[in-house]
Amino acid sequence: MPVAQKVAIVGSGIGGLTLAALLADAGLDVEVLERAQAPSTLGSGITLQGNALRIFRDLGIWPQLLEKGYPFDTLGLxxxxxxxxxxxxxxxxxxxxxxxxxxxxxxxxxLAAIVRARAEQAGAVIRYGTAVVGLEQTDEAVSISTATGQRLSYDLLVGADGLNSSVRSAIGIEERPRRTGMGIWRAFVPRPAEVTRTDLYYGGPAYIAGYCPTGPDTMYAYLVEDAQDRHGADGPAIMGGLAAAYGGPWTEIRRSLDEHANVNYTHFTTHLVEGPWHRGRVVLLGDAAHSCPPTIAQGAAMAVEDAAVLADEVLRADALEDAVLARYRDRRLPRARTVVEASVQLGQWMLEGRRDADVPGLMHLVSDTVKVPV
Structure with a gap:
């Protein structure tokens, strides 16, 4: 019998939902505590590499992902x-x-809808409108209080609540994301027929101009620039202006960047919790423990891998001791560090204008690391 019969996962991102499915499959009582009132329908696109797809295949959802997404095997420059x-x-x-x-x-x-449905099919319960505002723990249990005044108790609490994790703060882990000096414009737009893979344009008014097909008719495009205050800016107009220097599919992309375009801007950030990822019966997962710029598209995959390893350690443990959660962190830290440091390094080389940087060597290092199953 698993040592943690009742588990709470704070946050309904991809990592948390993957963990919920894995634990519920094993018969655990799993609740996902999500502060939002309902599932989000917002967002552009996401790039998933094979190490994430491998775990989703094992969960049995690869056919649904393939139906809704767009697969490809080449990269254009x-x-x-x-x-x-x-x-x-x-x-x-x-x-x-x-x-x-x-x-x-x-x-x-x-992606979120498919993984969420899989978690619910396994028996996990998602409690929307449940913001965790406090927690206490003993040797036997974790008790949390919510913004609506509820008190709930669990054997294990997982903080999968993202970059600005409230669970991380509540257990006294001090690492916080820091900005790396770059910002990214993203737009979710119709897919030109010419776009059948990711193409990257290095140079011009942006450090990187790129795009990724996400379905038969959809794609997301992005432009990476020096980080700056873009709050309240006219995103479509600015993105369209930056994109004017790029030809090929960008000509059609620009026509989609009108006042109705779904455009957003975020800063690149990074952090890595080098010390323990847990305190007692509370443990971190995904962006709560480590984050990186999207320069090598491994952020979501790292969270999904965290979920697989944490589930493995919890389900085969005889007792929920410190050693169980320490093993999870010890298995994940070297791999997470490689991805975080490589993602930051690639951006730093661009900021420095390095033309002699060993980008192929860096990418080879990451590929060799993540192709080994967790």
């Missing part, structure tokens, strides 16, 4: 000129194995 000259088309590494594509682009709401 284009010049930042009006013709968008194709410089190279590279075979991407199938880090999830030869039976999966190298990459899947998918709308974020579609």
């Amino acid at each position: 284009r010049a930042p000129d009006p013709e968008a000259t194709v410089l190279a088309v590279l075979d991407d590494v199938r880090v999830g194995g030869n039976d999966l594509p190298a990459t899947l682009g998918i709308p974020r709401p579609e």
